[in-house]
Amino acid sequence: MKCEIIAIGSELLTPFRQDTNSLYLTERLNELGVVVAFKTIVGDRRKDLTNAIRTALGRVDIIITMGGLGPTEDDLTREAWADALGTELKRDADIVGQLYVRAAQRRWQLTENNLKQADMLDGAQMLENPHGTAPGQWVDTVFGAHRKLGMLLPGPPSEIKPMFDEQCIPRLREIVPQRFIATRTLKAAMIGESHADARIAPIYSQFTDVETTILAHLGDIQLTLISTKSTMEEAEARVNELASLIEEELDDLVYSSAKQSESLEQIVLYYLEMRGATLSVAESCTGGLIAERLTSIAGSSRSFLGGAVVYSNELKTEFAGVPEELIEEKGAVSREVATALAEGIRRRCRSTYGVGVTGIAGPGGGNEEKPVGLVYIAISDGVQTEVVQKNFSGDRERIRFYASQQALDMVRRQLM
Amino acid sequence: MKCEIIAIGSELLTPFRQDTNSLYLTERLNELGVVVAFKTIVGDRRKDLTNAIRTALGRVDIIITMGGLGPTEDDLTREAWADALGTELKRDADIVGQLYVRAAQRRWQLTENNLKQADMLDGAQMLENPHGTAPGQWVDTVFGAHRKLGMLLPGPPSEIKPMFDEQCIPRLREIVPQRFIATRTLKAAMIGESHADARIAPIYSQFTDVETTILAHLGDIQLTLISTKSTMEEAEARVNELASLIEEELDDLVYSSAKQSESLEQIVLYYLEMRGATLSVAESCTGGLIAERLTSIAGSSRSFLGGAVVYSNELKTEFAGVPEELIEEKGAVSREVATALAEGIRRRCRSTYGVGVTGIAGPGGGNEEKPVGLVYIAISDGVQTEVVQKNFSGDRERIRFYASQQALDMVRRQLM
Incomplete structure (x- = not known):
């Protein structure tokens, strides 16, 4: 079965914005064996939308249309669907009721425009939206003598993903002919894409029935193995066989090989x-990024105590007890200060491990001796402190992310 | 004049790749006054391509089509254009000659497939490709009684950009009536989309010649105003007029109205x-997110000193001097502890302002009295401390982001 994804919104036709939801939907559709044959992006003009x-x-x-289900004047997806199908919209009393209840709970004033969200296509089923106000719609109809499935989904990623996963996929599964697809994802930190590929290409190239893709993103390599077979056992056996061989080759570089792929921060918290064990961090150039990544995981408070963002020299002393003379003598960006940050924050937080990061994220602040991208990362367990020097390339965002990735990977290795 | 950009390539319909060339072309087309009304992405199937x-x-x-001009079996753009126009391809002897010369220079073996690149649409002009082998084509024809312009451009960014700039734009300039486009973006924090729309729709709906779009994302509203006129002065005057009226209505909710739109963190640092003035933060439930957002901006060290991530109660006392008894009596998530965090971190860091955040980001940890989403945010200037209570809805990521957004917006308002 062939699918078209239509992203709606004039902002997606400017030079500044791109549709990214379709990537997620494509992945889920492919898992079902549905091919995405077209993607279309169209603005908020009713005529263009109807045409699309x-x-x-x-x-x-x-x-599948994404977006244009909100309450404003330029949310016209419902109207355009009705025009395209040659049908009418009917205001659904139940949904009107739900909109009033939700508005009352949040003490919102409901406007006439809000009620547009209760307009349903003839014969459509409502898709609930627990993460927003706009309900979606599921259409199963005949058009030009062929059966057509339609989905009207909201635009925000936080709304479209759960709606599609929980309400569209189960419906599609009943209609789309069954195929079995097994996938495995291996993740490795701090290894270059071409370096990784050179090591594993001789292995995966022998598995011609397993689709292998390598995706590199900011100090992370993600290998996805996909096998499509007529039984799930067969499909899983093939990806597992290949995964084992790759893991053997890459050894401890692989941090996640579970079916449900995990992030490096999840792995670190899991091991802790x-x-x-417990962890604390003293961050200079990463400015809170390591703490933010760890605390983005629910339950992180069981192992991650917290720490300090010590952007200024004074705070390095105040919060991590780094001696002023040491900063003066060696410079804030130095092996010694990274070590003192790790040891100091560990002592102050009374954690099992302490991490210290100091470096130059740029774009300014570098010089010949200490260029932009120079970062020192230290980890202390109270007995000894390991410190590494890195020269990361890229812009501020990349350098900061690499440094956080390196720090988390060092914690992981300590724990292994 | 309305334009459609068609990106060609089956890899652009996988979950892993996106068309980005169209962003560049859109920017250049908009400068000419040409509106991009549709973007389509289609794979290397001849039938689908012809349909598109x-x-x-x-x-x-x-x-404009991008890609599919290469020498391989699945480069079918020329054939699909011929099918769509109902015309024939003719092999151009001059281009065949050029292909041979180029192949000889590079010591390539020319295959029969390579010669496909010399197949021209009837009446088309060749667009030279100094950066690759595949020449482009310029089509100026009549289809369905209307004049249509067509461009067959190569896919690689290094080839399409110079070809479009040097050979298509001069041709377009002679045909497209001269028009000028002015844009303005207004940003507001912590206001709901429908609430904002209800307030400003009466204003922008009177400016029928200015296209207004509202985009909401995690506690942020972005209003884009676009006006197209025959002179730049006129276009700018219209967007500026509308922008002023909207700013007047939304008053201090608007944090950015510059031509080049700024983020809330940039605005906060700018005002500081x-x-x-200087700022420090003590973060519990946001876990470093506020510090991370501020330090992601280059030069933030001039005003942002740092702070503490005080996830555990012990660290709230250790780093921000929150009395143990206060936490015991009022609970870690309370108005009083938020206040003590803001005041304590300000004292410890000797900053002009201190911010304290404590709350329940979930998914666990909530109860009836203190549900998930309850967050207290405080800001202190040493004389007085303002504290607000918020009940954010959504998942952990949303709650944390909303809390950081609210905190930054409170700092902005203090500084205004």
């Missing part, structure tokens, strides 16, 4: 908890 | 520097 939907109805089986 | 081109011929004036 009618075109899709003429060339594919499944049409398993060992009954 | 024919659809575009039916709904816009200018059609302007006032010669």
